[in-house]
Amino acid sequence: MDRNLALEFVRITEAAALSSSLYMGRGNEKAADQAAVDAMRRAFDSVNIDGIVVIGEGERDEAPMLYIGESVGRKGPDSIAVDIALDPLEGTTICASGGEGAISVIAAAGRGNFLHAPDTYMEKIACGPEAAGVIDIDRSATENIRAVAARLNKPVSHVTVVILDRPRHEKLIAEVREIGARIRLITDGDVSAGVATCWQETGIDLLMGIGGAPEGVITAAAIRCLNGDFQGRLIFRHDDERGRAEKMGIRDLNKTYRLKDLVKGDALFCATGVTDGPLLKGVRTLPRGRVSTHSVVMRSETGTIRHIEAMHDPAKKPK
Numbered sequence: 001m002d003r004n005l006a007l008e009f010v011r012i013t014e015a016a017a018l019s020s021s022l023y024m025g026r027g028n029e030k031a032a033d034q035a036a037v038d039a040m041r042r043a044f045d046s047v048n049i050d051g052i053v054v055i056g057e058g059e060r061d062e063a064p065m066l067y068i069g070e071s072v073g074r075k076g077p078d079s080i081a082v083d084i085a086l087d088p089l090e091g092t093t094i095c096a097s098g099g100e101g102a103i104s105v106i107a108a109a110g111r112g113n114f115l116h117a118p119d120t121y122m123e124k125i126a127c128g129p130e131a132a133g134v135i136d137i138d139r140s141a142t143e144n145i146r147a148v149a150a151r152l153n154k155p156v157s158h159v160t161v162v163i164l165d166r167p168r169h170e171k172l173i174a175e176v177r178e179i180g181a182r183i184r185l186i187t188d189g190d191v192s193a194g195v196a197t198c199w200q201e202t203g204i205d206l207l208m209g210i211g212g213a214p215e216g217v218i219t220a221a222a223i224r225c226l227n228g229d230f231q232g233r234l235i236f237r238h239d240d241e242r243g244r245a246e247k248m249g250i251r252d253l254n255k256t257y258r259l260k261d262l263v264k265g266d267a268l269f270c271a272t273g274v275t276d277g278p279l280l281k282g283v284r285t286l287p288r289g290r291v292s293t294h295s296v297v298m299r300s301e302t303g304t305i306r307h308i309e310a311m312h313d314p315a316k317k318p319k
Contacts, residue, residue: 005047005049005080005082005108005268006268006270006297006299006306007297008046008047008048008049009047009106009108009268009270009297010270010272010295010297010308011043011046012040012043012044012047012106012270013040013103013104013105013106013270013271013272013295014104014272014293014295014310014312015039015040015042015043016036016037016039016040016043016088016089016104016272017036017103017104017272017273017274017283017293018039018283018291018293018312018314019035019036019038019039020032020033020035020036020039020088020089020095020102020104020274021095021274021275021282021283021291022035023035023095023096024095024096024098024102024274024275024282024283025096025097025098026096027096027097028096029092029093029095029096032089032092032095032096033088033089033092036088036089036104036274037057037065037066037088037089038065039088040066040086040088040104040106041065041066041072044072044073045072045073045074046074047072047073047074048073048074048076048078048079048080049072049073049074049075049079049080049081049082050071050073050075050079050080050081050082051071051072051073051081051082051083051084051108052069052070052071052072052082052083052084052111053066053067053068053069053070053071053072053084053085053086054068054069054083054084054085054114054116055068055084055085055086055087055107055114055116055117055214055217055218056068056070056084056085056086056214057088058119059119059244066086066088068116072084081110081111082108082109082110082111083108083109083110083111083112083113083114084106084107084108085106085107085108085109085114085214085217085218085221086105086106086107086218087103087104087105087191087214087215087218088104089102089103089104089274090102090103090104090105090189090191090192090215090218091103091188091189091192091274091275092188093187093188094187094188094189094274094275095274095275098275099187099188099275100189100275100276100277100278101186101188101189101192101193101275101276101277101278101279102188102189102273102274102275102277102282103189103191103192103271103272103273103274103277103279103280104271104272104274105191105218105269105270105271105272106269106270106271107217107218107221107222107263107267107268107269107270108221108267108268109221109263109264109265109266109267109268110265110266112264113263113264113265113267114217114221114262114263114264115217115257115261115262115263116248116249116250117213117214117216117217117234117248118213118234118241118244118245118248118250119212119213119214119244120212120213120234120235120236120237120241120244120245121210121211121212121213121234121235121236121237122210122211122212122213122215122216122232122233122234122235123137123209123210123232123233123234123235124137124190124194124207124208124209124210124211124216124219124230124231124232125137125144125206125207125208125230125231125232126194126197126206126207126219126223126228126229126230126231127148127197127205127206127207127228127229128197128198128199128200128205128226128228128229129198129226129227129228129229130151130152130200131147131148131151131152131205131206131229132227132228132229133229134147134148134150134151134229135147135148135206135229135231136231137231137232137233137256138256140175141161141172141175141176141179141208142175142178142179144206144208145159145161145176145179145181145206146179148205148206149181152205156179156180156181157180157181157182158182159181159182159205159206160181160182160183160184160203160204160205160206161176161181161182161183161184161204161205161206161207161208162183162184162185162186162190162193162196162197162204162206162207162208163176163183163184163185163186163207163208163209164185164186164187164188164190164209164210164211165185165186165187166209166210168209168210169209169210172208172209173185176208184204189277190207190209190211190212190215190219191215191218191219191222191271192271192277192278192279192280193207193278194207194219194222194223194230195219195222195223195226195271195279196278196279197223197228198222198223198226198227198228199226199278199279202278202279204278207219210235213232213234216230216232216262217262217263218269220232220259220262220263221262221263221267221268221269221300222269222271222298223259224259224263224267224300225267225268225269225298225299225300225303225305226298226305227303229259230258230259230262231256231257231258232256232257232262233254233255233256233257234250234253234255234257236253263300266299266300266301267299267300268297268298268299268300269296269297269298270295270296270297270298271295271296272293272294272295273293273294273295279296280294280295280296281294281309282294286311289313289314289315290311290312290313291311291312291313291314292309292310292311292312293308293309293310293312294307294308294309295307295308295309295310296308
């Protein structure tokens with residue numbers, strides 16, 4: 001992953017975040033998401049890459065742009081060939097409601113290095129670098145929490161688990177409460193939540209539960225940059241999803257995916273906050289029409305983490 005791509009990708013996520021933030025709290029999920037998609041797609045045209053979207057807005061017949069398989073970038077003779085995993089607005093509902101933790105995000109890796117995950121569910125477990133190696137998706141929540149507590153040298157009652165607030169997680173939530181661990185329920189945005197396990201200041205130790213498979217790959221790219229741990233297993237709701245997975249090259253439908261399976265080589269992760277969250281500050285409107293953004297860029301090759309706070313003058317942005 002060329003280090004020069006880092007700042008190029010920040011400009012892309014900034015553009016998507018700025019556009020979608022105009023719809024923050026206005027209750028229009030579709031408009032917020034479309035604004036992010038349009039801005040991100042335009043911004044890709046200025047980047048000197050030969051990119052292929054492998055995690056995107058859906059399959060070609062479902063999404064007019066940033067669809068799986070779409071070619072992005074200038075594609076010049078010296079362009080770098082990369083696979084792109086993206087979500088122009090991760091947390092569409094969060095943005096529309098003015099909630100916490102919406103981001104615009106891109107992950108990139110060498111050609112063929114991302115799992116081509118179908119748009120289905122994934123069972124996930126993630127933790128930060130201090131607990132890497134002790135989690136196991138095949139164990140119970142109780143066993144995993146105890147293992148993490150022991151590795152972190154703190155009581156189970158001080159372990160915080162982030163879980164999507166969904167009916168499918170009723171038993172998981174009950175088990176975590178029964179053992180005495182803490183829970184932070186979120187309405188959406190499990191990419192931010194997964195990455196937050198790697199940052200001690202967030203107070204989050206574990207991510208557990210079932211969320212989107214594409215988001216799982218993006219989360220894995222970030223966690224690889226942060227030396228954390230992640231495991232996932234695809235969950236299929238019907239035969240159509242199984243068939244789509246097989247067409248995408250997945251042979252073992254019951255496989256447990258680890259970081260090296262989801263992200264095979266070095267990766268780059270870039271995100272810009274849309275609304276305030278555990279990782280990033282959201283877009284802020286300032287006097288005289290100016291706007292501020294907060295982004296993070298990470299590279300697994302060097303372990304570098306850069307926080308970028310930028311001031312923008314929308315009147316001078318290209319149309």
